[in-house]
Amino acid sequence: MLLIAGEGELLYVNKALEELAGKPRATLLQEGVSAVFPFSGGGFPSIATAFGADGTFSDTLSLLHPVEGGIPVKVNARTFFGPGGQAVASVYLKDLRPSLEAQEKIVGQQETLKVALTDLQQVLENSVDMICTFDLDGNLLHINKICEKILGYSSEELVGRHYREFIHPEDITSTQGDTQELQQTQVTYHFRNRYLHKNGSMVYLSWTSSLVKEAGKVYCIARDITSMIPAEEIRLENESRLQALLQEGFEMIAVIDEKGVFKFVSGSVKNVLGYAPEELVGMDAFTQVHPDDVAHLLEQHRQVLNGQNLLFSPFRCKNRRGAWRWLESRAVNCFHNPTINGIIVNSRDVTERLQTQRQLERSEKMYKSLFDFNPDVAYSLDTNGRFTSVNKVAVELMQMPEEEILNRHFNEFAQLDYVEHNERQFQRVLRGEAITTESSLLNANQEEVFYTFTEIPILIDGEVVGVHGLAKDITHVKRQQLLLEETAKRLNNILESIKDAFFTLDQEWRFTYVNPEFEKTMKARKEDLVGRKITEVYDPAIFEPFYRQFQRAVGKRAPIHFEEYSTYLNSWLSVTVYPSEEGFSVYVKGINSRKRAEAELKKLSLVASKTVNSVYITDEEARIEWVNDGFTRLTGYTLEEVVGRKPGDFLASPATRANVFSIREKLAIEKPFVQEVENMSKSGEVYWSKLDVTPILDEHSGGAKKFIVIETEITGQKKAEEERVRLTDELLRRNRHLEQFTYIVSHNLRSPVANVLGLTSLLMGTEDREMQLTVTDKLRHTAKGLDTIIRDLNDLLSLQGGLLEAREKISLPEIVEQALLSLPNESYQHVTIDLNGIQEIISVRSFMNSILSNLLTNAVKYRSLERPLDIKVTARLEEASNLLCLSVSDNGLGINLEKEEKNLFGLYKRFHFHVAGRGLGLYLVKMQAEALGGAVNVQSKPGVGSTFNVFVNVAES
Template sequence: MQDFISLMGSMISCIIRMEIKKSMAEYSQTNRSDRRFRSLLESLNAGVVIHDANTQIVEFNSKALEILGLTKEQITGKTAFDPHWHFIDENHQILSVDEYPVNRVLETGKRLPATLFGICTENCTSVTWVSVSGSPIKNPDGAVEEILISFIDITKRIETQKNLRESEERFRMIFESLPKLSVQGYNKDREVIYWNKASEEIYGYSKEQALGRKLEELIIPDNLKEDVIRDVSNWMDHGLKIPSSELELKRADGTPLPVFSNHIMLETPEGERELYCIDIDLTNLKLTEEKLRENEERYRSIIAVSNTGAWEYNLENEYLWTSPEYFTMLGYSPDDFNYDFETGISVWQQLMHPEDRDSASRRFLDYLSGEMKDPYENYFRMVHRDGSTRWIWSRGQNLKNPDGSPTKIVLGTHIDITKSKNAEEELKQREAYLSSLLKTIPDLTFVLSRDGTYLDYHADESNLLLSPQQFLGKKVSDVMPQEIANLQMEAIEQAISGRKLVEFRYSIPEEDEIHHYNVRVVAFGLERVIAMITDITDSVRNLNQIKELLKKEEEQNLRLVNFTHIVSHNLRTHTANMLGLISLTEMETPEVFEHEYLRLIKESSSHLEETISHLNQVLDINLEMGENMTEIRLKPVLDAIIQNLALQAKRSGVTIRNEIPDDLHVRAVPAYLDSILLNMLTNAIKFRSDQRDSYVRIYQKITGSEVVLSFEDNGLGIDLDRHGSKLFGMYKTFHGKKDSKGLGLFISRYQVEAMGGRIEVSSKPGVGTTFHIYLPL
């Protein structure tokens, strides 16, 4: 604006100077009167005042009088020092006389470019704003004779500019104060020129961080950058407006931000276009919409899963609306009936079971004709598409007005309770079955409450020690000895709390004999139990007899074991003596062993000693059966055995793969476990195949309370059809190896079984063998 004022003032001053010079020249040349000069001054749209060298006004035009609000008499002869008027600057500060335009030109002798001044009277209650230009008029000697002051009235323009600034400031304050309305301004290069408080809060950039940065660098996601740059350029350059729309922009931390974005294009006085974006944060709205969608989906899922149909009845027009689930629970769709609101009641009655149609319709109509204070509820049957019957639980409630009065709308649901009805019928049949079953049980059966009260019984009267009158309705502590009553109450509580079968035993003297009873207690409902009492006196007596027999058998076994040890010791002693004598004879007279019979005697003696040693091993396994069972971490044991066999395996070209996990534990006798693992691995190495690269793979599998250790090889294999029944026999060999004695598998099986396990085998000749050893965890 100031530049515009300066430009206009300079142009007017220049025109006036030129015309005055021209007129003066013509005047001097033509010696005409100043009438032409006066006419020129009057024709100008600017005020003109001419001062002499003493600043006294010597000439003026009518526009000057109009702008200054003076008459000819008031202005003629006035000087710049007149105290009745003042010049003020654009900040409303009164200027000193030296700063008046005429004095500035007079003092400097130079032209005064267009400058903004305010002119007012003494109290400055009213100000006229003018753009003032001044020029000195000099004589041929260069001295200033007169000063030409021209000015134009720009008061309205100044007021308009002031109002515009105030309006702009008001809007700026509004934009700054809006808490959820983000307003940003961008120049033609998409650089931020305005960023309000809401923008700081919503997008996470402070005003200082945002100003000067490009739109696409701040809030535009990568997938939208090209489109945004194109759209802004099209609007700036071609006037193609960007429509308002929902967008997903981004915050300073990179998180997405849903907004509704409006766009406005403004143009500055200089003709520069500015884009303003007004964004509304939709985060809460989106969250609310998402919750609504989730709730709607949840309710739809509940209805679908629960096999529930919704309905709405309008009493005013007798329309019945039903949800799709109303039909799908019966195997239909609404399209199967040309269904609409008007036919709703007839379709409902059509699907009704014939035996329930009249009663169900009558109950519904009775509800509608009443006050409808209580909820509507009814049970009836409907017919499924496949012809089966479905039990329906129908419930409804009249929709109320805000004042509590009934409307003409009833809302309700249809719930398929066929399973519940079937379960209810099945429960009745089961109760009848259990009642019949109880009558067939010979044991005493009592029904007791949680507090130990006898509620019912079933028994042959001859089995009862007391009459029913002596225990029915009474507590266990009133009928039974205290010790037995305590056991019974503990069993009742455990059965109800744990929902499990609880057993206990008690003994009681009857007719000079101790009788023994076993009691089984099981929960019957939430607060009752059934107690079945079995007389086990005969069983206890027989068990005691069996214990006596077992004791005698153990004593006989002990004597047999001692006998076996004696025989084994004596045989081993005599065999050792025999072998010693043979060795001494061989040392003293070796030539006698050239006789075939003596060689055979020596070999037979050696075999006899070996057989006695093997029998002792088997005997030791049987004697130690079940002893020294400990929990063993398997992998370290197996690694140690593999390490000991490493050289043998390497020379034989056999690779051993241990796939047992580190945390696997088994219960075993340590010595037996070592023996079994060693036998499995040495057999796999010994009976390898020379036709291929040999391996032994050791792996495991958990089955219930057992672990299965598998030893898989690709060796010679065994023909199980021929040798399967003899595989674990003593001294049984199958491959003709000279160093095979047929004892390893026999001992391994005994050791596995002694630890409560078993051993199985699968094999195919020429393919390989897998031994599966089952051990307790």
């Protein structure tokens, strides 16, 4: 922009003019307008002449540039008058070079466009696709010539007509829907519909459409895909099937990468695990696997990565509900296929199959257990009746190896009497029946075995393919049954032959059986009685006492016995009634003879009641029926206290109870006998009695029915006899001691005394000093041995003297402690004392001291050098016999009892010679134990140790 005054004087230029003219502002102001517009005649026209009547000017001029030359510019100017009345022109310049360049470019582009339009026209006219335009109402505006080839119509026949005229009627609705979608999106791709060819055939077209609202047109390209439709329909059908398999199948197809991450999961995963495919894609497949199965599955995954195609063993996978399902998968390495680039894994849910398989295995095991361990015989047969399997019980029943049974016909083992029966039953099973019956066979030992068996058909698809059987050995039961039948026959024979009357009645009191004796006694016949009520045959007025007792037995449901006089028979009867579920049985016996005997017994009882001795009467079972006053005075029991009781149950002392059975055996012989017994009165006092037992025989039957016992007290006599026996035993014992004493005197003293006499004579007959010293030394040794013998004699005399010592209460713990104190120090390592709480005993103190001292001293003397000595002292009291057992055990050298037992407690008997001893200790222990009313025994094993058990009587004598 610039301001011009007068004849071209520049009043103002802006920065843009400086740049456009290529000169600074000062130069331009100095040179004036001619420096910018160098025109002839003075440059820029004068204001007065150049501007129009309206004071404006517009033209295209050339602006002078010092380097580029003339620059075309557009000039727009107008005049106005300044404050002094001076005319001024305001000029605006615009550089026309960009416009000229753009114009030239547009011209070039127009030429290019003409060429492109020509080429496009060629493409449109020669395209194999149908190219057309529609107005917004669907009328065809333009279409290329290919339409005639595709639809059979020329472009002239189509232009101006609506597309609905040519579309298959079934596709009009979908085409209108695509048109509506095009209004919203401006572009649609690959829309398909069917057009009707001019010849009436169908043409399949695929459309791509674009809406240009400004132009009010729709540009479309349609491709004829008719030839592709059959193949595409096949492809679509296959794809549909594949999609159905992927979506609806029960086998999951997945693709995982080398790390086990899901890249693809088929829709069937919903049927397998309950997930939607998108929930698993991108997830690590191994996170869904049960922790116990991961390691094994990772190893199999590694093998697939190395190129192996594997069928994975079943593993557990978590479904969407959190439950574990068993899957079986097959994996194929497809990293070589770029389309897949992963591992294809086909998986199916085998949970039910595994459960069924395990249930089947369990059922098979249960069947096998039921078969093998069945307590009865179990077997299987084929349809020919041959054994196909047998269990151990069958082998044991047949008593032959399994291989000798298999493949043989069942009737090969049968008893001949049962062959036809067995075959008939087997045919029933082959017809589909289950049977249970009884049979018999011969085992390997040719022994007859009875059994019951149940056989059932094995049915598969309604056809019998075999037979299962169970058999139970009933040989014992069968023999029992035969025995019962035989017994029943014998019982019937017995009932028929017994001498007493017997009959049975049912619940309505009708006769079911009468024996011959009843017929004889009642003068009736069995045929006339059986089936009739007893009250109809025998008048209730006469037999009322009997019927009343019958009713009482039925009411109590327990056997009863009663005695009643029958006016009908003029006889005393003993009647026993036995009720049962079927009715009751009645046993009737005449007892006139017994009643007479009882009358006689009453007379005898009157006599016995006045005698001093104890007298009592028992029944045939030894139960007391009557006692006299002498019995009460002797035993302290009254008649009321003992009636119905057996004497041996309350009178026998502990010593006699063992003999009660032998006494009762003598009662069964039914002959008189005499027996001495030790009894105990009611107050607990023990006394001796002599029993004179006499059976009272029933003359009518010959059987013993009562026993009369006369009891005489003989306590004084027994004590005298016991004292006599004791004194005899004591004399015998003293005699044995005297024999031992005599033996020592005669054998052990004679030799040293003779030696003393000889050595003394020798000493007196020599003056040799050395000889005298030698003889003197031998005299000293002989005298020492003689002293030992005298001491032994003193011990024996002391043993005799001890018998005279009175028994007294002594402390057993004190005796044990004193004996232990006598042992050398450090002679033993450990002592265990267990006296079972026994404190005081009644015995001879010196003997008890000697016994314990000798046993403990021996334990120390004969201890083992290989181990420390352990000693155990125990005591227990046998209250029944008043014997104290005192035991001393050690772990010393021990004794060979097989060799030395006979001489173990002999005088001067020794069994170890590495230590000093005289062989007197055990002899004294034995003699002292016997003197105390006891004995001694020993258990010993060489190298292990010994236990000496000393029994002594600790009761007051």
